[in-house]
Amino acid sequence: MNIEIALLLGQDGLTNGAIYALLSVALVLVFAVTRVIYIPQGEFVAFGALTLASFQVGKTPGTLWLLIGAGVVVALVDLSSALRSGQRRHIPRIVGWNLAYPAVVAGVIHLFTPAELPLLAQIVLSLALVVPLGPMTYRLAYQPLAEASVLVLLIVSVAVHLALVGLGLLFFGAEGSRTPAFSEGSLSVGSLTVSGQTLWVLGASLTLIVVLALFFERTIYGKALRATAMNRTGARLMGISTVMAGKLSFLLASLIGALSGILIAPITTIYYDTGFLIGLKGFVGAIVGALSSYPLAAAGALLVGLLEAFSSFWASAFKEVIVFTLIIPVLVWLSLTTRHVEEEE
Amino acid sequence: MQPHYLLGGFLVLLLTVPQIASEFHVTLLNYIGLYSIVAIGLVLLTGIGGLTSFGQAAFVGLGGYTTAYLTTATNLPAWAAFLGGAPWMGLLAGIVITALVALLLGLLTLRLSGHYLPLGTIAWSISLYFLFGNLEFLGGHTGITGIPALTVFGLVMMDGRNFFYVIWAVVLIAVWLTVNLLDSREGRAIRALKGGVVMAEAMGVDTARSKVVIFLIAALFGCVSGWLYAHLQRFVNPTPFSINMSIEYLFMAVLGGAAHVWGALIGAGVITILKQWLQDWLPRLLGASGNFEMIVFGVLLIYVLQRARDGIWPILARLVPQPVVVRAVPQAEPLPRKLPPDKGLVLLDARKVVKRFGGLVANNNMNLTVKSGEIMALIGPNGAGKSTMFNCLSGVDQATEGEVLFAGRDVTRLDSREIARLGMSRTFQHVRLLGTMSVLENAAIGAHLRGSKGVLPAMLHLERGEEARLLAEAARQVERVGLKDAMFEPAGSLALGQQRTLEIARAMCADPCLLLLDEPAAGLRYLEKQALAELLRKLRGEGVGILLVEHDMDFVMGLADRVVVMEFGEKIAEGLPEEVQRNPAVIEAYLGGVE
Known part of the structure; x- marks a missing residue:
């Protein structure tokens, strides 16, 4: 290996690592707020990328039907519980978010031909379509079990993951898609050529992380999420709705997931089930951060990206083996350094 | 346990099915059997132990690939040549390899909180899947073909109908081993993992070991299933050992009824048949x-977890009328007892104990002694730090400063399990019982350290002699505290006062020389309190030292030999009950002073 290849691999690793870092931050967030180990995060990566790809080839993405269907189910569940508890004032909001909003998105897709829109509009439309699926998933799968043990929530996560992967196959078929790069240009520094998409990924990741940091530090909702993460009961006593916190954290996670997918789609071909492995690499990062530290999780995820890039050069067939075995020394370290008191049911 | 005629009917069915069913159905049932073996392991791990693994298919793969490689390899090195060719050697090697891997993974993750095991097993199972698919000597993604058939008692198992009996015999053995294990001393320790770790440790149970044990058993069941699979199919490739299959195994366990061994069979059956059916219909339906x-x-x-978290088995079990079983009170030769300590010997000596939680000082400079054959009461207003002191003494928590001597040894840094081994036993202010287990079994957890038989004898029920003596001891103590009539009721159905007395019975089962009782009389009626006082006096007469936290002053003053009064984490008085009652500082602490 010479320096040029090393730089090239480093660039690859950093790009993927940035994506994993975004995902690992989202995973830590969801775990801290809801105690959910969010395995389905990867499916949002695939949904984001494949929805955008569908728009670009002039197809209506199947995720639209999922949005409409999930919206109807959420509306039915919420309306029946609102009527039973006599809280009629919630009805407009329920109808608005779960029935009217998907209808509006469907209308926009129908009126404008998305394939002819500029890229930015396509991306916004993809996000508008995929991101609300996050909180809807929370409402349907997790919220009725919000007080259950981590173990039960984890099994739910796996069930959601399976269902979403199956739906992904149904919507997008078994073929993969790759979207064109955001910009054609590239940057030359000495002998190193940095592709435009790499810059997009790094720039977008950094921006998103800064925005998230500001959100958590400066806004009341960000502070509410941090409070819930620290102490659920305490937060609830202070008037913070844990349901709201759960939905908000899932909203942020699905935003991060879908955006990651859109960013990475020009770099690697995305299949309906690619998201799982991408998400799990985010998890390896998150575990480096012991599922609690954002900076450590992000650093761990970058390490995963670099390790993956370099091992694909030396032993490409064993790339995944090496990446997922990284978790072992991390677990050794964690188990030597933490004194743990088991959660009692 | 279900009525015997159901079990008998099931056995008859198993014997006749291969003779009458079609080839297709026999194959389906063979798969259900193979999956059941794995699911039984997961029931033990997930439903009963409260842990979970997404790596079971990888263990199945280890079992399958080990035997596949060893029985087909032509160029084994000389030192391993004895393992080659024979399926039974393949099983042996598979078991050894699986056990090593499971032990390593278990030791790595089980000291961390519960969710690291599943995450670790996801990663390991993906690694292994890619490893199977990329290692040349394992045939890569095409796998290994030409695996020899299994020979059992000289019979070559060439077709599925013969193999059916082998598979289902293994299923029944797995059920038998698991049911046996759960009904034993080790089994009670395992059942305490879900929701009773602090209590179990205080009773001397090594809960980390119990976790490793069930993970190991579940992995080995997987390995055996994989071995059978390899010799049934006669070829292996990576696909059936992927993470998706691991997830399916977990579904089987959860759907069938994660806490019921027989539920694993139901879950495996439902999922397998449903999958077959859906694979026929869904593609046609969806085009x-x-x-x-x-x-x-x-x-x-998701629906099952939200609506019927205990799965299908309990729902089915409710349809069958439960036979009325008259259970006899266990009788057996009493367990050996420790020699009572000399009267008046200082058992417990706490010196300048300080406990801080961050900036809050819960105990400050606490000195306390308890002698054998005396009742020492620790009293004080709410929030005085009495329970914290108890936790520091019993090793549930550790003192920040100072030292605790027990039975002549420094126990300040020991954990509760080691302290229990030295002869201290305790009850908890917030009752820590296992609600679904019977009163008798709850008490028997206290006797954990008085038995020594391990997991293997328990699985084979070779420890019945010791088990009978443990249960008889538990029954004696349950009777002694006056709960004889409720012996076989679930502990969760008792009134709170009775639950407290059951905690005392459990603590007494350990044959302690020092008993720590945290508010034993709370929630008891007058007559029950008198009976409790009588019992404690009797224990005192036997030489047991008793340290008591209590709010009921009549109870304390009539019973205690000495009293220590705490307020705001510090000792404000110590002495005979009459002295303490006259002490102005105590009166001020309880009634408020005159400004």
């Missing part, structure tokens, strides 16, 4: 081919 049954499984599982 595309693919594993769409995943969508149905996912949604179904």
Whole structure:
């Protein structure tokens, strides 16, 4: 290996690592707020990328039907519980978010031909379509079990993951898609050529992380999420709705997931089930951060990206083996350094 | 346990099915059997132990690949040549390898909180899947073909109908071993993992070991299933050992009834048949081919977890009328007892104990002694730090400063399990019982350290002699505290006062020389309190030292030999009950002073 290849691999690793870092931050967030180990995060990566790809080839993405269907189910569940508890004032909001909003998105897709829109509009439309699926998933799968043990929530996560992967196959078929790069240009520094998409990924990741940091530090909702993460009961006593916190954290996670997918789609071909492995690499990062530290999780995820890039050069067939075995020394370290008191049911 | 005629009917069915069913159905039932073996392990791990693994298919793969490689390899090195060729050697090697891997993974993750095991097993199972697919000597993604058939008692198992008996015999053995294990001293320790770790440790149970044990058993069941699979199919490739299959195994366990051994069979059956059926119909319905049954499984599982978290088995069990079993009170030769300590010997000596939680000082400079054959009462207003002191003394928590001597040894840094071994036993202010276990079994957990038989004898029920003596001891103590009539009721059905007395019975089962009782009389009626006082006096007469936290002053003053009064984490008075009652500082602490 010479320096040029090393730089090239480093660039690859950093790009993927940035994506994993975004995902690992989202995973830590969801775990801290809801105690959910969010395995389905990867499916949002695939949904984001494949929805955008569908728009670009002039197809209506199947995720639209999922949005409409999930919206109807959420509306039915919420309306029946609102009527039973006599809280009629919630009805407009329920109808608005779960029935009217998907209808509006469907209308926009129908009126404008998305394939002819500029890229930015396509991306916004993809996000508008995929991101609300996050909180809807929370409402349907997790919220009725919000007080259950981590173990039960984890099994739910796996069930959601399976269902979403199956739906992904149904919507997008078994073929993969790759979207064109955001910009054609590239940057030359000495002998190193940095592709435009790499810059997009790094720039977008950094921006998103800064925005998230500001959100958590400066806004009341960000502070509410941090409070819930620290102490659920305490937060609830202070008037913070844990349901709201759960939905908000899932909203942020699905935003991060879908955006990651859109960013990475020009770099690697995305299949309906690619998201799982991408998400799990985010998890390896998150575990480096012991599922609690954002900076450590992000650093761990970058390490995963670099390790993956370099091992694909030396032993490409064993790339995944090496990446997922990284978790072992991390677990050794964690188990030597933490004194743990088991959660009692 | 279900009525015997149901079990008998099931056995008859198993014997006749291969003779009458079609080839297709026998194959289906063979798979259900193979999956059941794995699911039984997961029931033990997940439903009963409260842990979970997404790596079971990888263990199945280890079992399958080990035997496949060893029975087909032509160039084994000389030192391993004895393992080659024979399926039974393949099983042996598979078991050894699986045990090593499971032990390593277990030791790595089980000291961390519960969710690291599943995450670790996801990663390990993906690694192994890619490893199987990329290692040349394992045939890569095409796998290994030409695996020899299994020979059992000289019979060559060439077709599925013969193999049916082998598989289902293994299923029944797995059920038998697991049911046996759960009904034993080790089994009670395992059942305490879910929701009773602090209590179990205080009773001397090594809960980390119990976790490793069930993970190991579940992995080995997987390995055996994989070995059978390899010799049934006669070829292996990586696909059936992927993470998706691991997830399906977990679904089987959860759907069938995660806490019921027989539920594993139901879950495996339902999922396998449903999958077959959905794979026929869904592609036709949706007009595309693919594993769409995943969508149905996912949604179904979420629904089950939300609506019937205990799975199908309890629902089925309710349909069968439960026979009225007259259970006899266990009788057996009493367990050996420790020699009572000399009267008046200082058992417990706490010196300048300080406990801080961050900036809050819960105990400050606490000195305390308890002698054998005396009742020492620790009293004080709410929030004085009495329970914290108890936790520091019994090793549930550790003192920040100072030292605690027990039975002549420095126990300040020991954990509760080691302290229990030295002869201290305790009850908890917030009752820590296992609600679904019977009163008798709850008490028997206290006797954990008085038995020594391990997991293997328990699985084979070779420890019945010791078990009978443990249960008889538990029954004696339950009777002694006056709960004889409720002996076989679930502990969760008792009134709070009775639950407290059951905690005392459990503590007494350990044959302690020092008993720590945290508010034993709370929630008791007058007559029950008198009976409790009588019991404690009797224990005192036997030489047991008793340290008591209590709010009921009549109870304390009539019973205690000495009293220590705490307020705001510090000792404000110590002495005979009459002295303490006259002490102005105590009166001020309880009634408020005159400004």
